[in-house]
Amino acid sequence: MKTFRRGGIHPADNKLSAGQRIETLPPPAVAVIPLSQHIGAPAQPVVAVGDYVRVGQLIGEPGGPMSAAVHSSVSGKVTAIGEIKDAFGIKQTAITITTEGDDWMPEIDRSGQIKPGCKYSPEEIRQKIADAGIVGLGGACFPTAVKLNPPASCHIDTLLINGVECEPYLTPNYRLMIEHSEEIMVGITLLMRCLKVERALVGIEANKPEAIERFEHIAARRDGIEIVPLKMKYPQGGEKQLIQALTGREVKSGQLPASAGVVVINVATTFAVYEAVQMNKPLIESYLSVSGLNLLKTGNFKVRIGTSMADVMERVSGIPEDTGKIIAGGPMMGRSMIHVNAPVTKRITGITLLSRQDALRLEPQPCIRCTSCMQACPMGLESYLLARKAELKDWEFLEKHHIMDCMECGCCSYVCPSHRPLLDCIRLGKATVGNLIRSRAKK
Amino acid sequence: MYTVLYTLLLLLVTGALAALLLAWAAKKFRVEEDPRIDEVESLLPGANCGGCGQAGCRQFAAACCSAGSLEGMQCPTGGADVMKRIGAVLGMEAADVQPKIAVVRCAGTCSARPKNNQFDGLRNCAVASSLYAGETGCAFGCLGFGDCAAACSFGGITINPHTGLPEVNPDLCTACGSCAKACPKHLIELRPRGPKDHRLYVACTNREKGAEARKACTAACIGCGKCVKECAFEAITLQDNLAYIDPDKCRLCRKCEAACPTGAIHAVNFPPKKTEQA
Numbered sequence: 001m002k003t004f005r006r007g008g009i010h011p012a013d014n015k016l017s018a019g020q021r022i023e024t025l026p027p028p029a030v031a032v033i034p035l036s037q038h039i040g041a042p043a044q045p046v047v048a049v050g051d052y053v054r055v056g057q058l059i060g061e062p063g064g065p066m067s068a069a070v071h072s073s074v075s076g077k078v079t080a081i082g083e084i085k086d087a088f089g090i091k092q093t094a095i096t097i098t099t100e101g102d103d104w105m106p107e108i109d110r111s112g113q114i115k116p117g118c119k120y121s122p123e124e125i126r127q128k129i130a131d132a133g134i135v136g137l138g139g140a141c142f143p144t145a146v147k148l149n150p151p152a153s154c155h156i157d158t159l160l161i162n163g164v165e166c167e168p169y170l171t172p173n174y175r176l177m178i179e180h181s182e183e184i185m186v187g188i189t190l191l192m193r194c195l196k197v198e199r200a201l202v203g204i205e206a207n208k209p210e211a212i213e214r215f216e217h218i219a220a221r222r223d224g225i226e227i228v229p230l231k232m233k234y235p236q237g238g239e240k241q242l243i244q245a246l247t248g249r250e251v252k253s254g255q256l257p258a259s260a261g262v263v264v265i266n267v268a269t270t271f272a273v274y275e276a277v278q279m280n281k282p283l284i285e286s287y288l289s290v291s292g293l294n295l296l297k298t299g300n301f302k303v304r305i306g307t308s309m310a311d312v313m314e315r316v317s318g319i320p321e322d323t324g325k326i327i328a329g330g331p332m333m334g335r336s337m338i339h340v341n342a343p344v345t346k347r348i349t350g351i352t353l354l355s356r357q358d359a360l361r362l363e364p365q366p367c368i369r370c371t372s373c374m375q376a377c378p379m380g381l382e383s384y385l386l387a388r389k390a391e392l393k394d395w396e397f398l399e400k401h402h403i404m405d406c407m408e409c410g411c412c413s414y415v416c417p418s419h420r421p422l423l424d425c426i427r428l429g430k431a432t433v434g435n436l437i438r439s440r441a442k443k
Numbered sequence: 444m445y446t447v448l449y450t451l452l453l454l455l456v457t458g459a460l461a462a463l464l465l466a467w468a469a470k471k472f473r474v475e476e477d478p479r480i481d482e483v484e485s486l487l488p489g490a491n492c493g494g495c496g497q498a499g500c501r502q503f504a505a506a507c508c509s510a511g512s513l514e515g516m517q518c519p520t521g522g523a524d525v526m527k528r529i530g531a532v533l534g535m536e537a538a539d540v541q542p543k544i545a546v547v548r549c550a551g552t553c554s555a556r557p558k559n560n561q562f563d564g565l566r567n568c569a570v571a572s573s574l575y576a577g578e579t580g581c582a583f584g585c586l587g588f589g590d591c592a593a594a595c596s597f598g599g600i601t602i603n604p605h606t607g608l609p610e611v612n613p614d615l616c617t618a619c620g621s622c623a624k625a626c627p628k629h630l631i632e633l634r635p636r637g638p639k640d641h642r643l644y645v646a647c648t649n650r651e652k653g654a655e656a657r658k659a660c661t662a663a664c665i666g667c668g669k670c671v672k673e674c675a676f677e678a679i680t681l682q683d684n685l686a687y688i689d690p691d692k693c694r695l696c697r698k699c700e701a702a703c704p705t706g707a708i709h710a711v712n713f714p715p716k717k718t719e720q721a
Contacts, residue, residue, distance in 0.1 A: 089576025421565040424570045
């Protein structure tokens with residue numbers, strides 16, 4: 001089986017909720033919908049307080065070329081447009097809607113019938129994706145329509161579909177691949193049509209046998225789509241790692257994946273593309289799993305965006321007493337939250353609860369120069385050196401040694417036998433160097 | 444005998460040629476430098492703190508010598524005294540600048556601002572603030588991991604383990620501004636030391652509405668505006684629910700301090716008030 005060449009680790013995958021069917025949660029009594037759920041400029045509100053909105057109605061239009069639209073996930077009255085505190089205590093502008101009934105926009109097809117045929121041109125498909133506010137649902141939230149419009153200098157020959165879900169605990173992509181495999185396949189053909197490519201590779205890690213089986217069964221009937229089971233290794237879901245695993249190509253430092261002739265789209269995004277193009281349904285729902293080793297009940301949920309995470313937590317026997325951390329996302333790339341009263345956004349793919357024992361970080365010891373971190377780094381960076389230089393504020397050195405290639409996967413911190421906070425330091429260096437590069441570009 | 448003579452002669456000639464070469468090179472490649480730079484540099488403290496805005500003391504000395512006047516030139520570490528001496532050397536008038544000191548605008552001690560979570564990453568303010576709002580309910584206040592203390596080259600600012608807040612040592616602080624630059628929350632302000640070191644300032648930067656700010660911290664400025672009404676000199680402005688005292692207009696009457704319901708206005712180094720005997 002294929003996998004990426006350099007680095008990587010094997011954390012326990014703990015896919016506890018893999019066997020649970022996706023449960024649909026009812027619309028919340030109050031939906032709080034942030035205007036910045038993507039990379040780039042926040043959306044601009046197009047509704048006012050007191051307006052009545054329907055499910056799927058546009059409430060925020062893109063705030064620039066690198067932005068995404070935001071739609072209402074419930075029907076009701078807009079009661080506030082203002083600042084809220086997100087799950088990390090940081091202020092965000094959000095639209096608050098008090099739910100009245102469940103009144104959908106008439107053009108949205110809610111029949112659930114699978115529509116395999118497509119009569120749209122590539123430009124029309126891209127426009128529909130942009131109008132639906134679709135962003136990369138693998139976690140980065142990069143606007144998909146921008147990704148589907150690669151620079152003219154890059155010739156795209158292959159579409160890569162990311163069904164890896166290498167992050168421990170998370171299972172929404174796996175469940176989507178099982179329960180909506182036909183729709184995702186249609187989504188792949190739509191994306192191939194949009195990018196004008198003849199070939200698509202779907203990478204799925206070996207711990208998802210049911211998804212591989214279903215996809216292979218359907219792909220046998222279609223031309224150009226190939227299912228590639230991958231050997232389990234974290235962070236295979238990283239864009240550059242997946243490109244290497246599936247095609248053997250390497251993306252050069254500082255360049256876009258498009259420069260290697262590929263576009264990578266996540267399976268959940270592919271499903272959203274299907275719904276947007278064939279059903280006219282904008283991105284108003286998030287698929288997420290709630291999981292944790294000491295939860296009595298785990299589960300996968302389809303949640304309207306704007307639902308409080310506390311409401312989702314209620315579905316799974318509440319928060320156990322010895323919980324040490326509640327993480328938005330998985331334990332490797334997720335961020336600990338300081339409260340659960342924040343809304344679910346497009347970004348949230350799971351909520352992971354760790355016990356106090358599991359969440360404990362051990363006291364850092366001196367670096368013993370064992371180079372475990374370098375061997376684990378999937379980008380081939382010298383993690384220990386970057387971390388130390390970031391502590392010493394040697395930004396020029398960091399830039400020269402490709403700190404911007406770090407994708408913050410956390411492999412270095414995971415393997416460090418001295419429990420050093422490598423990623424913390426590197427993240428600080430990366431943020432500072434990023435700011436320096438941007439301010440230089442402005443001048 | 445001749446061997447010794449030739450050897451000596453050869454050495455002599457080589458030495459003479461080398462001396463000529465060196466003499467020529469010294470003239471040809473001579474770098475013209477203002478001799479006053481060395482003189483000015485010798486007056487400077489030599490801490491290379493960067494508080495003047497230059498890379499170090501020598502660069503500051505060079506900048507002083509090439510500038511037309513000492514307007515805007517200030518060595519915060521040396522203070523007015525050093526600037527006057529530099530002025531004497533260069534024959535220029537040193538601008539009269541008030542001595543300044545770093546002031547920490549947060550009074551959220553452990554008791555005033557209870558923690559609602561615990562940060563277990565690298566104990567560094569820049570790292571913590573890039574990840575989330577902080578360990579307390581106040582997203583504006585001090586994180587207490589001591590980036591300011593680490594940035595200070597004079598040992599003038601330290602974290603008090605009892606309050607969890609940085610404290611400025613007025614004897615050691617030179618107002619170079621390193622701590623202000625290091626603070627990711629922009630809490631530290633350089634304010635004039637004031638007459639007899641008497642100072643009044645708002646020890647808070649919370650811009651939330653009053654109720655929110657009060658919920659997070661009992662010592663927060665709640666933006667009630669009582670101080671603004673009380674001030675006879677229009678020294679206090681209220682913006683985004685936060686009061687600010689302009690040190691240039693403030694006459695240190697302390698009426699605002701008495702009016703503040705949360706004690707967010709701090710008065711430093713004033714003699715203790717006379718208590719009326721009943």
